[in-house]
Amino acid sequence: MNDEINNKPIRLRFAPSPTGGLHLGGLRTLLYNFLFVQQQGGKLILRIEDTDQKRFVAGAEQYIFECCQWLGINIDESVQHGGEYGPYRQSERKALYQQYVQQLIDGGLAYYAFDTPEELDAMRESFKSVLPHDQIQYDQKTRMKMTNSLTLSAEETKKKLDNKTPFVIRIKMPEQEQIVLPDAIRGAVHFDSQLLDDKVLMKADGLPTYHFAVVVDDYLMKISHVLRGEEWLPSAGIHALLWRYLGWEKDMPIWIHLPLILKPDGNGKLSKRDSERLGIPIYALQWKDATSGDLIEGFKEKGFVPQALSNFLALSAWNDGSTQEVFSIDELIQKFSLERLHHHSAKFDYEKAKWYNETYLQQMPTTALTDCVKNCLVTKQIQHHYTDTQLEELVELTKARCQLINDFYDQNAYLFHKPTSIDTAALTGKWNADKKKLFEQLIVVFEQANNFSHDVLHHTLQEFCATQNIKLGEIQLPLRVMLVGGKFGIGVTHILALIGKKESIERITNGLNALSTIA
Ligand code: GLU
Numbered sequence: 192m193n194d195e196i197n198n199k200p201i202r203l204r205f206a207p208s209p210t211g212g213l214h215l216g217g218l219r220t221l222l223y224n225f226l227f228v229q230q231q232g233g234k235l236i237l238r239i240e241d242t243d244q245k246r247f248v249a250g251a252e253q254y255i256f257e258c259c260q261w262l263g264i265n266i267d268e269s270v271q272h273g274g275e276y277g278p279y280r281q282s283e284r285k286a287l288y289q290q291y292v293q294q295l296i297d298g299g300l301a302y303y304a305f306d307t308p309e310e311l312d313a314m315r316e317s318f319k320s321v322l323p324h325d326q327i328q329y330d331q332k333t334r335m336k337m338t339n340s341l342t343l344s345a346e347e348t349k350k351k352l353d354n355k356t357p358f359v360i361r362i363k364m365p366e367q368e369q370i371v372l373p374d375a376i377r378g379a380v381h382f383d384s385q386l387l388d389d390k391v392l393m394k395a396d397g398l399p400t401y402h403f404a405v406v407v408d409d410y411l412m413k414i415s416h417v418l419r420g421e422e423w424l425p426s427a428g429i430h431a432l433l434w435r436y437l438g439w440e441k442d443m444p445i446w447i448h449l450p451l452i453l454k455p456d457g458n459g460k461l462s463k464r465d466s467e468r469l470g471i472p473i474y475a476l477q478w479k480d481a482t483s484g485d486l487i488e489g490f491k492e493k494g495f496v497p498q499a500l501s502n503f504l505a506l507s508a509w510n511d512g513s514t515q516e517v518f519s520i521d522e523l524i525q526k527f528s529l530e531r532l533h534h535h536s537a538k539f540d541y542e543k544a545k546w547y548n549e550t551y552l553q554q555m556p557t558t559a560l561t562d563c564v565k566n567c568l569v570t571k572q573i574q575h576h577y578t579d580t581q582l583e584e585l586v587e588l589t590k591a592r593c594q595l596i597n598d599f600y601d602q603n604a605y606l607f608h609k610p611t612s613i614d615t616a617a618l619t620g621k622w623n624a625d626k627k628k629l630f631e632q633l634i635v636v637f638e639q640a641n642n643f644s645h646d647v648l649h650h651t652l653q654e655f656c657a658t659q660n661i662k663l664g665e666i667q668l669p670l671r672v673m674l675v676g677g678k679f680g681i682g683v684t685h686i687l688a689l690i691g692k693k694e695s696i697e698r699i700t701n702g703l704n705a706l707s708t709i710a
Contacts, residue, residue, distance in 0.1 A: 201233025673702025
């Protein structure tokens with residue numbers, strides 16, 4: 192195995208912020224990181240980027256680990272797994288950042304800024320007449336009008352620091368420079384330093400911003416490749432500059448910015464709101480929204496198997512150059528390549544995700560699929576009397592029509608509950624007093640039956656029809672309507688056998704009552 196590229200051990204990191212549920216884009220980033228690490232025999236680090244205390248959501252960190260577990264993603268180093276490059280939570284690495292930001296200040300590459308929120312507002316106001324709204328920022332055009340260590344004397348700055356005047360530390364953007372970030376799938380990405388603002392590196396609370404922490408940590412954790420979402424590309428210029436400012440340019444990781452996953456209509460980035468609006472999952476696992484308290488179903492709760500979700504996600508921005516669409520995880524690990532990653536955003540195709548799931552369900556051994564169905568019934572708190580063999584029979588009989596594990600229940604709910612209504616209209620013109628008598632006699636036959644298995648029931652019904660001198664077809668439709676409530680469901684003898692003698696008789700009796708209104 193090749194665990195080094197350019198003599199650098201392969202170390203990748205997935206660096207989520209614990210600010211909410213891990214959505215599809217994040218999951219796909221995690222998956223690609225995992226595939227590449229597995230292929231190269233490297234290490235996958237899970238780093239918690241929790242420097243924004245205002246956006247911190249309790250439970251989000253644990254949730255990320257649960258998603259990894261469900262998807263079968265192996266993490267090598269993290270707060271839970273340990274490792275020699277910890278701590279793996281940024282809020283616990285405060286002292287490290289301090290040391291490096293000091294290095295930048297000493298080198299004149301960063302500076303203290305003491306401006307109050309009111310002063311910042313006043314600055315925006317005063318530049319309104321000379322600059323377009325979106326160009327008013329703390330940068331080389333404005334910085335010399337502000338209260339910072341560039342405009343104050345060394346003594347004044349020291350005094351403010353000694354007096355504990357709140358401050359932030361900002362990067363000092365070079366005046367006129369093209370910053371170039373080499374992206375492995377996009378080529379060289381250029382940033383004009385004149386257009387970039389003097390981003391805050393250290394906040395007033397003493398914690399670093401994401402921009403600073405990400406660079407320090409990727410360096411200290413010896414990250415070889417950064418595979419992250421395209422939403423971070425606009426910030427990548429600042430990151431590249433920081434790598435240089437800190438003197439680490441030759442250790443810079445290989446950058447890969449993955450394309451966005453768009454809304455199903457292609458109109459913007461897929462968001463949490465789309466999940467609610469369109470009833471489509473965007474989280475791997477159920478997520479409880481911190482503000483509304485709403486439970487948002489994930490792919491798991493919708494009835495997906497993790498292998499199908501992984502396959503779908505893997506193929507949403509990568510292919511192996513052939514038309515093959517279904518890959519086992521081992522095949523993905525073997526065939527995945529950075530070169531074949533797409534860089535254009537693609538719409539989220541939920542139908543395709545379901546197609547993958549259906550494909551996996553059809554291929555699964557019956558016992559494994561039955562286990563999934565059993566778990567689903569437990570989650571839905573469905574009481575039933577079925578043995579494993581009966582559930583396996585149900586799975587075999589119905590899997591061709593099921594795309595999601597939940598479909599086994601949703602499409603066959605009549606096997607678990609009596610029908611709540613009977614579609615009497617389905618029998619209009621086909622029901623009369625004679626039919627009623629026929630079914631009363633059938634009840635007697637069923638009561639006497641001592642074998643209610645599918646095969647035997649088949650003969651029982653045939654014999655019954657022969658004795659009554661009618662065709663089997665004559666009783667099949669009314670029997671189905673009485674058993675399930677309408678013109679749907681698996682074969683009637685299978686239904687009878689599965690729900691059992693007592694339940695069958697009860698449903699026919701209830702059906703006869705309901706049908707008395709039309710005859
Ligand atoms: N903490 C960032 C996030 O929440 C990760 C950005 C990166 O990978 O550099 O997505």
